[in-house]
Amino acid sequence: MTQAAGRPPSSQFIIDGQAPETVVYPASVDEVSRRLKEAHEHDRAISPVGHGAFLHVGGVPKRYEQALCTTALSTVVDYQPTDMTITVGAGLSLAQLQAILGENGQWLPLDPPCPERATVGGVIAANLNGPVRFSQGTVRDFLIGIKVVRADGTLIKGGGQVVKNVAGYDLPKLYCGSFGTLGVIVEATFMIRPRPEVQTTLALSFSSPEKAGEAALKLTGSDMQPFFLELANFSPLPSLGDQSGDEGVYRLFVGFAGMQEEIDDQRSHLRDVLGDDASVIEELSVDEAQTLSQALRDFPVSGPATLRCKVSLQPTQLATFCADLAAEARRRHAPVRFLARAGNGILYTAFGGEAVPDDQLLALVDWIRVHATGNNGFAVVEEIPSALKERANVWGTVGKAFPLMQRLKETLDPKGILNPGRFVGGL
């Protein structure tokens, strides 16, 4: 067999300090198949990579011989605006996809971090979402069809091109969040939606996370329809206040979107729903709102941080968790900024700009995990120095379903060549 031809790696492909021997840029599905078949035959470990914006997430690769860069798979295979579906190559960036849909007043209602550098395949594989998940849903809610090249090079598909479909097992769901360990996603079909006509954002300030959390619950329990609902202990915009997280002010950012009539109505009823809980309600200018949306969206990967954790809780548990976490971080001299998807119970934390000692980082991870799992929640370490990843057990444990996951991985990637070691339990 021929040696894998490819270019030498650039920094874009480095995972936890490891560089692949080669990088290949397949320009067609057939070529992806061929590359995987070769790799499978030669037992060569492959990591599918888009623009490499999220490679810091996940465990240290057990082996990493080849990067398979998907960015050349960027065709629009089929777009039917009147059917509200689109099929694209996995290497297309989300920003490109949104630009195409925007021409018809449509969008894929997902707002993950860094849309310019997030590919469609990456968004699916890493299950990347953003603030609007509260009102719109997540990747799995919009992905209706998928084509994947299996570890041995076989092309398979699941779902289809229609918005409602229960023929066969729901493969698209399986690949959402599968982290490149079950196959290389090469094509995806999404159902899309009309873009909201107008948007507005309100910033509410509170003196404690509990008060902010309570206000969020009042909104989610009301018949209002916030577009997003974000709780932060810092200001994402300099114009709104202190950006460090040390100020003791807790902010709730409430987005509204839709027709002008809907926005006006909700804005005028916000006080009725919240009562006197919020000390200040200010409406952001259009420019400010846009900058804020980007800052909220990009928070999980932006700004300096030595440790980032994502925590899954129930919405009612967020406020206490945040208050306790802030106290714990102060005790350990590790400044923390956090941002919660208040209606979903998803919390993103970022510790430290300056160096925090390793033992303190691990102690923080431990604290977060103990408190998350104690609440039937989960904690994933999304960023930490590579040397600490194993001790931090970045994905945490997944319980009694793990043997099924192991069997699944062994079935779809028997030689363990796809992103080995990068996913839960070292899969």
Place this chain on the structure above:
Amino acid sequence: MEQQVLDRLHDIVGPDGVVAHKSARSVYDCDGYTLEKAVPELVVLPHSTEEVAAVVKFLNKAKIAFVPRGAGTGLSGGCLPVEAPVMIGTSRLNKIVHIDLLNRYVVAQSGVVNLWVSNAVKEQGFQYAPDPSSQQACTIGGNIAENSGGPHTLKYGVTTNHVLGLEVVLPDGEIVTLGGTVEDVPGYDLRGITIGAEGTFGIVTQAALKLTRQPQAYRTFLAVFESVHHATQTVSGIIASGIVPAALEMMDTLIIQAIEEAFHFGFPTDAGAVLIIEIDGLAASLDPQTERIQAICKHNQAREVRIARDDAERMALWKSRKRAFGAIGRLSPNYCTQDGVVPRTKVPDILQRITEVSEKYQLRIANVFHAGDGNIHPILMYDERNADETRRVVQAGKEILNACVDLGGSLTGEHGIGVEKMGQMPLIFSPEDLMVMTQLRSVFNPANLCNPNKIIPTPGGCIDVTTPRRQVPL
């Protein structure tokens, strides 16, 4: 059934949990898909997850195949016992375990009826969004197995979009939790692949279901058209206008007449087609949308656009729609419905093809369906005492589904493959696709004892559906 097996199952579920007498078992011989029937050798009705696990563990060890069953309202033969002697019914797993309004979820056992969930939270302003037409009878477990939809899934999504987590008894008797009561549980989305697996990955015993706030207001329209063509143009027009209706349902003349005769709602029996259009959300958004919808209907020559005056009228309208299948009993002793899907803009084409099929096979076919998402439900009427007509129904159904696939669609939108459409899976899936599905099933169900002979056709075997297709040892 061997006495030994019977005794052991008796021990696990108690005497009231075993249905052994022939006449009592015979009511379990089919679901809503009545073209094929098979009586299970034994029905067990466990009272708890632990009992389900003990039953399954025993059957797995004894290598006896079994089939899970909810309310039996399925429409593709998903719980037909095909070479599976034991049926495990979930009817006694009927408790709503936990309601958490602040976190907007409910934990319910799998035998809980769909509508009970919404009823349990409606006073507080919440609902469980998926609303299959059989929601007064169908169970949560069955909804999960089939990934059921309903008229309002156009805006709100299907079952899988509303399930946070599952408690499942795997085919070896192990109890596992897939997903949880929070979002973004790390690991593979095994909950996602189990939903819609038609009971072939194990038996769901309990589920955490997301609750949705009831909308502030509704507006429900009945738009009357001279022809199906104008109605379908209206559907396209509404979708293209950027409105996302909560529901967009079409009925043709034949079904309008049947429903009117049964329920006396006041449908115009001379209309070519009617649309039920519903929008919901903030009250402030409904007036501007109403104007747009009325304009689109007028533009497409609607004869009349009525708006439901109050909630009672709205409920009456939906009741008529959801009981449409029941009304068919007035027209024909038997019927069989298809569940194909086409891209929304291809609805006129598929309706044309259905008319052609109806003429070709000399069968009456009524249409009542989810036009907004291209999910058709042609109802093929027949008399099972007429063998020739029965054969023609099977053939006509196949032809309609083939046409859906030709138009870029799928075999089933919400009813499942079951036994009914297994033979047609190769129309949309390659041998490689079917192979990966077989392998996925083996991950969960390695001995293939849990609901065997469903979804995936045997490799190489061409399954020809006639009726009765298969004799099951009784």
